[in-house]
Amino acid sequence: MTWTSAFLSLDDMPRMSADDRRELLVQAAIRVMSREGVANATTRLIVAEAGMPLGVFHYCFRSKEELLEQVMAAINEQSFEAVMPALQGNESFEQIIQGGLRAYWAHVVRDPAPHQLTYELTQYALRSAPESAIKQYDAYLDLNRKFLTVLTEITGHEWTVPVESLARYLLAVIEGVTFQWLVDADNDAALAVLEEFGRHIAGCAKPR
Amino acid sequence: MTWTSAFLSLDDMPRMSADDRRELLVQAAIRVMSREGVANATTRLIVAEAGMPLGVFHYCFRSKEELLEQVMAAINEQSFEAVMPALQGNESFEQIIQGGLRAYWAHVVRDPAPHQLTYELTQYALRSAPESAIKQYDAYLDLNRKFLTVLTEITGHEWTVPVESLARYLLAVIEGVTFQWLVDADNDAALAVLEEFGRHIAGCAKPR
DNA sequence: GTCTATAGGAAGATAGAC
DNA sequence: GTCTATCTTCCTATAGAC
Numbered sequence: 001m002t003w004t005s006a007f008l009s010l011d012d013m014p015r016m017s018a019d020d021r022r023e024l025l026v027q028a029a030i031r032v033m034s035r036e037g038v039a040n041a042t043t044r045l046i047v048a049e050a051g052m053p054l055g056v057f058h059y060c061f062r063s064k065e066e067l068l069e070q071v072m073a074a075i076n077e078q079s080f081e082a083v084m085p086a087l088q089g090n091e092s093f094e095q096i097i098q099g100g101l102r103a104y105w106a107h108v109v110r111d112p113a114p115h116q117l118t119y120e121l122t123q124y125a126l127r128s129a130p131e132s133a134i135k136q137y138d139a140y141l142d143l144n145r146k147f148l149t150v151l152t153e154i155t156g157h158e159w160t161v162p163v164e165s166l167a168r169y170l171l172a173v174i175e176g177v178t179f180q181w182l183v184d185a186d187n188d189a190a191l192a193v194l195e196e197f198g199r200h201i202a203g204c205a206k207p208r
Numbered sequence: 209m210t211w212t213s214a215f216l217s218l219d220d221m222p223r224m225s226a227d228d229r230r231e232l233l234v235q236a237a238i239r240v241m242s243r244e245g246v247a248n249a250t251t252r253l254i255v256a257e258a259g260m261p262l263g264v265f266h267y268c269f270r271s272k273e274e275l276l277e278q279v280m281a282a283i284n285e286q287s288f289e290a291v292m293p294a295l296q297g298n299e300s301f302e303q304i305i306q307g308g309l310r311a312y313w314a315h316v317v318r319d320p321a322p323h324q325l326t327y328e329l330t331q332y333a334l335r336s337a338p339e340s341a342i343k344q345y346d347a348y349l350d351l352n353r354k355f356l357t358v359l360t361e362i363t364g365h366e367w368t369v370p371v372e373s374l375a376r377y378l379l380a381v382i383e384g385v386t387f388q389w390l391v392d393a394d395n396d397a398a399l400a401v402l403e404e405f406g407r408h409i410a411g412c413a414k415p416r
Numbered sequence: 417g418t419c420t421a422t423a424g425g426a427a428g429a430t431a432g433a434c
Numbered sequence: 435g436t437c438t439a440t441c442t443t444c445c446t447a448t449a450g451a452c
Binding site for chain 4: 425429434
């Protein structure tokens with residue numbers, strides 16, 4: 001029994017800072033949105049998911065819009081550590097690329113909800129706050145640029161096509177294939193496309 | 209002056225069959241959704257766009273859900289005549305591919321709204337009626353299969369990679385690049401990616 | 417079929433006691 | 435800061451006169 005509990009009832013005791021609540025609400029929002037879709041993620045569902053009363057919402061966030069911005073920021077941070085491990089090991093150039101694509105794909109299939117959520121949030125942002133959609137997309141592009149650059153550095157290759165184009169190409173294929181799979185759930189077809197793409201990318205570099 | 213107008217006032221005269229109204233409402237819905245987004249396309253906005261009173265809605269459609277299904281069906285039909293003209297002329301195999309990609313791209317840039325709408329509708333359907341998302345996607349896939357098949361027939365080539373994989377690859381790239389462009393509006397970057405992709409596809413066939 | 421008026425509910429946001 | 439109760443608004447859908 002602590003000092004405070006001797007003098008304050010449970011109800012009187014402030015159990016959590018507003019900052020901690022904000023964080024919990026953002027994570028609860030991500031769970032609700034993954035499960036129910038962005039359109040159905042009401043403030044009521046979100047606070048219920050976090051086990052808090054409705055009134056909490058508006059002294060943690062000025063508006064639902066503000067929560068959505070923080071959700072997008074949180075998601076960006078979370079998805080930056082899935083593919084890079086594939087860059088270890090000492091296989092051939094193409095093998096590393098194929099390994100990276102398969103690692104990404106395993107990551108998608110294991111837990112698809114966040115990826116679907118990302119599409120929905122970008123869609124949503126395109127209508128309501130285009131700047132944050134651009135910012136989010138730029139972060140993803142940058143991850144792809146880094147992967148391609150580190151890849152050539154490690155293996156002593158250089159790209160014969162501008163890395164900027166390849167990064168965009170890679171991101172487009174990844175998103176296109178993922179979206180396709182979210183619709184038809186055809187895993188083999190998705191892997192076949194990624195493999196064909198990997199062959200092409202591997203042909204866009206030469207030993208240095 | 210017609211026979212009916214001599215006996216019926218404007219208000220009494222039924223000016224339009226319910227079927228015609230349905231068609232007008234579907235087209236109005238497409239315009240509103242393109243402009244405001246699917247989430248903001250309320251029945252009120254849609255009937256206003258069509259210049260009809262609100263009450264019309266529910267003797268033309270059982271529910272908003274039913275309208276959405278018909279909107280998806282209508283959009284599918286509309287987008288099936290953009291790329292095929294590129295298959296005329298007698299250029300080289302790769303030139304036809306590059307021409308087809310550029311034709312598609314011109315089509316997107318000239319009028320992006322329907323493409324953005326398609327993404328949103330598929331997203332929406334993924335949550336509420338997965339079967340119609342699958343159906344819609346299958347129709348798009350089929351268009352890509354046809355394009356690739358006709359292409360080899362005309363030029364006397366054959367694919368060295370399963371046409372099914374190439375069709376999926378093509379669709380993934382097209383959708384990925386389009387989505388990317390909807391976010392950042394970088395036209396040159398999009399064209400560069402499509403061209404690089406075209407080079408790859410062209411290398412997946414040989415003369416027969 | 418066609419329209420006006422309104423039911424009925426759920427959303428985001430706030431008021432005000434503690 | 436915290437919570438309950440409530441306001442306001444806007445939605446889809448229906449009732450019912452014509």
